[in-house]
Amino acid sequence: MYSGALLGVISRIVQQPEVAEDLLQETFIKIWNSADSYDSSKGRLFTWMINVARNMAIDKLRSKDFRNANKNQDIENNVDFIDSQKKITFNADTLGLRDMVTALKPEFNDVLNMVYFKGYTHVEAAEELNLPLGTVKTRIRMAIMELRKHFN
């Protein structure tokens, strides 16, 4: 159950499926090895696991060898590559949900997805979208409020 959710987060950050699966494996190993550092009083286990997976994926994305490998993309793959960099890909199974979420105000959702699924920090998201930091914070909060309404 967890693996699919973690792979979902990782895949949206690093894009390449093979790399994402490798990272998923590394993430589980790291979770296993650093289970001692999880403090249940500070949050839920699943949230902690998602954060570990996201941090691993962001580290990978920013690592030198990953960036070098990305420069060596085959020319035939360029269309797909550019496409995958430009938009967030969604699982076909979740299309209904996506419709639901995007039915919310899309600008709210974009900020949340940038932070949650693309590895931006909220400060970077504010710069990218050319918005004040306070607005970014508000939008993240509003988007999560909507999600809570939906899931409860």
Added chain:
Amino acid sequence: MEESKAYIETGILELYVLGQLNAREQLEVEAMAIKFPEVSKEINAIEIAMEQYALSHAIEPTAGLEKQIFEEITATPVDQPPVAPTDNIVPLYPDNSSSTIRTLRFALVACIALLVISAAALYSAHTKLNLANQQIASLSTDREKFAATVSYIKDENKDLQEIAAISSDPTWTPVKLAGTKISPQANMMVYWHKKGQHVMVDNTKMALPENDASHQYQLWAMVNGKPVDLGVFDAQTQPKKLLLAMKEVGNAQAFAVTLEKRGGSVNPTMEKMVALGAVSI
């Protein structure tokens, strides 16, 4: 109540769940969560919402990957220490003790080397000093020997000059004593200064048999047929003095030498007369 509500509305809890806060802000949120149950409840609700969101975007891994991961994890020894917690501890004050110890060790080695060199130098200096002391001692012995020799030669030279002066001075009368029957080889020379009444025995021109330890030669002056004691002397092959001053006599017709017991006799033993010489006027 109001404070916790305002805190929730700042949106910081959402950022906390998304892992967007720095360490200080995280600690602040955790402190607030302990203080206010509402904050804690709110964090939990946000976490659940985000988990649902993640689950709804789940991507099923390739078949077999889960199994592979599980095997990988169980293959890893459980007791393998996680990233050592000490790795994150940066000492507030840099710990220089190891480099200090290394420096001190070098200093110790240098000290020992210096000590060894000093000891060697000291030993060598001591040996040289001993040698120098020995040389000084032998040189000073030599010097004393030379000084003695010089003073002896000086004395000898003075005596020789005196002999030369006496023999060329007409106021001195040389008296040659010739051997008698018991000692025909004997002869010697006596100088007499009549006016000054001095009598000198010339050891350089003496040819008397060597006397033994219990006897000595005694010089006599014949004054009007009577012998007068002029003192005793030794006949040696290496005389200490070249010129020997005897007792004074103002008037003498002849000189004679007899062999007497050590220290001399009051009257001459005429049978032991070895040399005799008359004064020629």
